[in-house]
Amino acid sequence: METSLVRELPAERAASAARARAVSLIGPATVAGGLIWGILQPDRLTILHPRGQGFWWLVLEPPLLVALVGALFALVVAKPLLADLEAHDAAAR
Amino acid sequence: MQPRAEMVHWGFAAGILFVGLCLLAEAIVGQEVWRMRPWRKYLWPGVAFGMGVLLWPVMAFFTNSSIHMYAHGSWAEVLMLAGGAELGLVHGRLRSPLWRLTWPLAYAVTGLAFIIHEQNAWFFARSAFLHHLLGWTFAVGGVVPLLLVWRPRSAVLQAGMAVTIVAVAVMLFADRDVAPVFGHLSPLAGPPHR
Numbered sequence: 001m002e003t004s005l006v007r008e009l010p011a012e013r014a015a016s017a018a019r020a021r022a023v024s025l026i027g028p029a030t031v032a033g034g035l036i037w038g039i040l041q042p043d044r045l046t047i048l049h050p051r052g053q054g055f056w057w058l059v060l061e062p063p064l065l066v067a068l069v070g071a072l073f074a075l076v077v078a079k080p081l082l083a084d085l086e087a088h089d090a091a092a093r
Numbered sequence: 094m095q096p097r098a099e100m101v102h103w104g105f106a107a108g109i110l111f112v113g114l115c116l117l118a119e120a121i122v123g124q125e126v127w128r129m130r131p132w133r134k135y136l137w138p139g140v141a142f143g144m145g146v147l148l149w150p151v152m153a154f155f156t157n158s159s160i161h162m163y164a165h166g167s168w169a170e171v172l173m174l175a176g177g178a179e180l181g182l183v184h185g186r187l188r189s190p191l192w193r194l195t196w197p198l199a200y201a202v203t204g205l206a207f208i209i210h211e212q213n214a215w216f217f218a219r220s221a222f223l224h225h226l227l228g229w230t231f232a233v234g235g236v237v238p239l240l241l242v243w244r245p246r247s248a249v250l251q252a253g254m255a256v257t258i259v260a261v262a263v264m265l266f267a268d269r270d271v272a273p274v275f276g277h278l279s280p281l282a283g284p285p286h287r
Contacts (some may be wrong), residue, residue: 019121019122022121023118023121023122026114026117026118027114030110030114055094056096056097056100057100060096060100060103060104062103062106062266065103065104065106065107065266066107066110066266068107069107069110069111069114070114072111073111073114073115073118077114077115077118077133077136078118080130080133081118081122081126081127081133084122084126084129084130085122085126087129088125088126088129
């Protein structure tokens with residue numbers, strides 16, 4: 001009789017995968033937070049009714065700033081950090 | 094052409110949120126991985142130092158009262174001190190971990206300045222409420238960077254500091270010049286704008 005063998009992941013690899021998942025979620029979660037805020041409070045988005053608005057009202061829109069910070073973090077920080085985390089774990093194996 | 098005070102708060106909130114996210118990522122992956130690329134170790138201390146520098150023009154141009162000027166000036170000083178000390182530590186120029194005491198100092202000064210310079214009660218308006226809340230958040234949250242001086246590699250404390258910073262950013266994003274808080278707005282605060 002044959003049985004399928006399931007190899008248990010070593011605890012360290014599982015922890016590393018969880019860390020990578022957590023880091024990769026920070027940016028998108030922040031972007032989502034900004035977008036959800038914009039949907040819940042559209043009056044905070046001057047871009048939806050730009051006519052007659054001053055420079056600062058058009059540049060500094062809190063929900064967009066949150067989404068922008070999340071996107072910046074995901075692209076500039078999280079992406080290379082995930083590559084480094086993978087390289088570090090590969091070297092430790 | 095000068096932005097409203099609330100807009101300046103939102104701009105700083107964006108910078109503070111970025112620092113909070115970096116701290117959170119560092120807490121998750123650990124210092125060893127975080128510092129694998131040389132530029133990354135200078136990232137959040139550099140942003141913190143830069144925000145300290147940018148607080149000087151805020152102090153100079155938003156002088157609606159002396160006490161505001163002192164508050165913004167003291168934040169500029171302690172943020173530059175703590176950010177600069179952190180830069181020195183990660184670069185290796187500074188060696189004593191006691192330099193990290195600049196962070197609890199920054200929290201304490203910031204908290205006190207928030208609480209002292211807000212002269213209205215909690216439910217006067219949203220900005221008053223947030224000033225009190227921010228002040229107490231910094232005053233109580235200062236325990237975390239203080240403990241980090243002795244346990245610098247504690248992931249729990251690092252995450253605690255990151256969450257505190259993110260919470261501060263959320264509070265600053267919620268700030269409005271004149272707006273109600275939980276339905277309360279003193280008639281003395283003036284008419285709310287959109």
